[in-house]
Amino acid sequence: MANWKRVLLWLGLGLIVGVSAGLYLGWVAWPTEFTNTDPSILRPDYKRDYLVMTAQAYVLDGDLTAARRRLYSLGEPEPDRWLLQVTVDAILSGRDEASEIRPLVQLAHDLGLSSPAMVPYLTGSGTGGIEADVP
Amino acid sequence: MFRSRRYTQVHGPRPPLPAATLLLLGLLLGLAGGLFYAWLINPIVYINAKPAQMSASYQEEYLFLVSQSYAYSGDWDTAEQRLAALEARDLPQRAALLFERYLREGEPAESVRNLADLTRKLGGENPALALFNPTPEPPVLTATPTRPIATPTATLLPTPSSTPRPTQTLAPTITPSPTPEPTSTPRPDFRLLSQRRVCRAGEPAPLIVVEVVDAELEPLAGVEVVVDWVDGQDRFFTGFRPDQGAGYADFIMAPDVSYSVSLAAGSPTIGGLRIENCTNGQPGGWELTFQNLRLATPTATPTR
Numbered sequence: 491m492a493n494w495k496r497v498l499l500w501l502g503l504g505l506i507v508g509v510s511a512g513l514y515l516g517w518v519a520w521p522t523e524f525t526n527t528d529p530s531i532l533r534p535d536y537k538r539d540y541l542v543m544t545a546q547a548y549v550l551d552g553d554l555t556a557a558r559r560r561l562y563s564l565g566e567p568e569p570d571r572w573l574l575q576v577t578v579d580a581i582l583s584g585r586d587e588a589s590e591i592r593p594l595v596q597l598a599h600d601l602g603l604s605s606p607a608m609v610p611y612l613t614g615s616g617t618g619g620i621e622a623d624v625p
Numbered sequence: 626m627f628r629s630r631r632y633t634q635v636h637g638p639r640p641p642l643p644a645a646t647l648l649l650l651g652l653l654l655g656l657a658g659g660l661f662y663a664w665l666i667n668p669i670v671y672i673n674a675k676p677a678q679m680s681a682s683y684q685e686e687y688l689f690l691v692s693q694s695y696a697y698s699g700d701w702d703t704a705e706q707r708l709a710a711l712e713a714r715d716l717p718q719r720a721a722l723l724f725e726r727y728l729r730e731g732e733p734a735e736s737v738r739n740l741a742d743l744t745r746k747l748g749g750e751n752p753a754l755a756l757f758n759p760t761p762e763p764p765v766l767t768a769t770p771t772r773p774i775a776t777p778t779a780t781l782l783p784t785p786s787s788t789p790r791p792t793q794t795l796a797p798t799i800t801p802s803p804t805p806e807p808t809s810t811p812r813p814d815f816r817l818l819s820q821r822r823v824c825r826a827g828e829p830a831p832l833i834v835v836e837v838v839d840a841e842l843e844p845l846a847g848v849e850v851v852v853d854w855v856d857g858q859d860r861f862f863t864g865f866r867p868d869q870g871a872g873y874a875d876f877i878m879a880p881d882v883s884y885s886v887s888l889a890a891g892s893p894t895i896g897g898l899r900i901e902n903c904t905n906g907q908p909g910g911w912e913l914t915f916q917n918l919r920l921a922t923p924t925a926t927p928t929r
Binding site: 496497500501502503504505506507508509510511512513514515516517521522527528529531532533534536539540542543544546547549550551560563588589593 | 642644647648649650651652653654655656657658659660661662663664668669673674675676678679680683686687689690691693694696697698700707710733735736739
C-alpha cells in the first residue's frame with residue numbers, strides 16, 4: 491500500500507509539472523500559429539477603421555471586387571448590414587465628411603445599399619460624383 | 626537496502642520503479658497532455674486583437690490600405706496611428722518590399738505611386754522609388770552643339786521695349802513677359818524610333834523589350850508602358866532594371882498571343898507583336914524604341 495502511495499506521489503508530481511509546462515509552452519511560448527488569421531479578429535474600433543480605409547481605397551481605385559472582399563474579410567455575420575450601420579453611424583455622429591462619410595456612402599451605394607441618411611451625400615452637392623437612385 | 630531486496634527476492638513481486646523514473650514518466654505524460662490541450666483542444670484564439678496579430682498577408686493588405694487612405698485624405702497623423710498598430714520596427718523595409726512587389730506584379734500605377742509615397746514618408750529605400758517622385762519634373766534640356774535646339778530662356782522672348790524696332794513685327798497673340806511661363810505639366814509625346822525582332826540565345830522566353838529615350842537619345846526612366854492583348858493588359862515602367870539602362874523595360878511574351886504596345890503618356894500603338902521564329906528556328910521577341918519628342922520642342926521660340 492505504501493508502495494502505491496509512493497508511485498502516485500511521484501507520478502502525480504510529474505504530471506502536475508508536465509501539464510503546467512505543456513500549457514505554458516502551448517499557450518505562451520509556442521502558441522498555435524494561425525496562418526490564415528484574417529481581420530475578423532480585430533477589435534471593433536480597428537474593424538471600423540479598416541472599413542473606412544477600404545472605402546477610401548475604393549474611391550481611389552474603383553475596384554469593387556477588392557472592396558467587397560475586404561469588407562467580407564472582417565467577418566461580420568451580415569457584412570452589408572454592418573457597412574450600412576457604420577455609414578449611418580458616421581453620418582449621425584458627424585464624422586469628417588470628405589474623408590469618411592463620402593467614401594463610406596459611395597461604397598455602400600455601389601454595393602446596392604441605401605438609407606435615407608445617405609441621400610444628402612448621394613445627390614452630390616459638394617465633391618459630387620455620386621448619382622442618387624432617387625425616383 | 627534496496628539493492629539487497631532486489632537480490633534476495635529474485636522470484637518475488639516486481640521491484641518498485643525508482644522515484645526519478647516515476648517523476649520523468651509523469652512529466653512526459655503531463656507535457657504531452659498539456660501541449661495537446663493547449664494546441665488542439667483549446668488553442669489561443671485572438672479576439673479584440675490589433676492589426677499586429679493578423680497574418681503577414683493581411684498586414685501587407687493593411688499597409689496598402691494605409692497608403693491608399695493617406696493618399697486620399699493626406700492625413701499623416703492618422704496614417705501614423707494606423708501604422709503604429711502594426712507594432713513593427715521594420716515598417717520602412719516592409720513598405721519598400723511591398724512597393725517593389727506591387728511594382729513587379731504590375732498593380733495599377735496609382736496604387737504603386739501611393740505605396741511609393743508612403744515608403745518615402747517612412748524613410749524606406751528602394752532604387753525604383755526614384756521613378757515615383759511626388760512632383761515629377763520633366764527632364765531639363767541642355768543645349769548641345771550638334772543640334773540647333775533653342776534653349777527656352779528669357780532672352781529669346783521678345784521683351785517690351787519703349788523703342789521697338791520698326792522692322793520687327795510681333796505676332797499679336799504673343800504676350801511678352803520678362804520670364805517665360807513654364808508649362809504646368811508637359812505631356813510628353815513619343816514616336817516609334819525603331820522596331821526590330823530580337824533573337825537572344827539563352828532567354829527563357831521571348832521578350833518585348835521597350836527602350837525609351839528622350840529627344841537627345843538619352844535613356845528615359847519612369848515612363849509607363851502599356852501592353853495589351855486580347856484578354857488582358859499589363860502596365861510597367863522603364864528603369865526598373867538599372868543594369869539594363871534607365872530607359873529599359875521588358876515583358877515576357879506567351880505563345881500564340883498578339884500584343885500591342887504603347888506608352889501611357891502618348892505614343893503610337895504598335896500592334897500585332899507575336900512570337901516569331903528567327904532564322905535559326907529559335908523563337909524571337911521584339912524590341913521597340915520610343916523617342917520623346919514633345920519635350921525637345923522649345924516652348925519659346927524666337928519670332929524672327
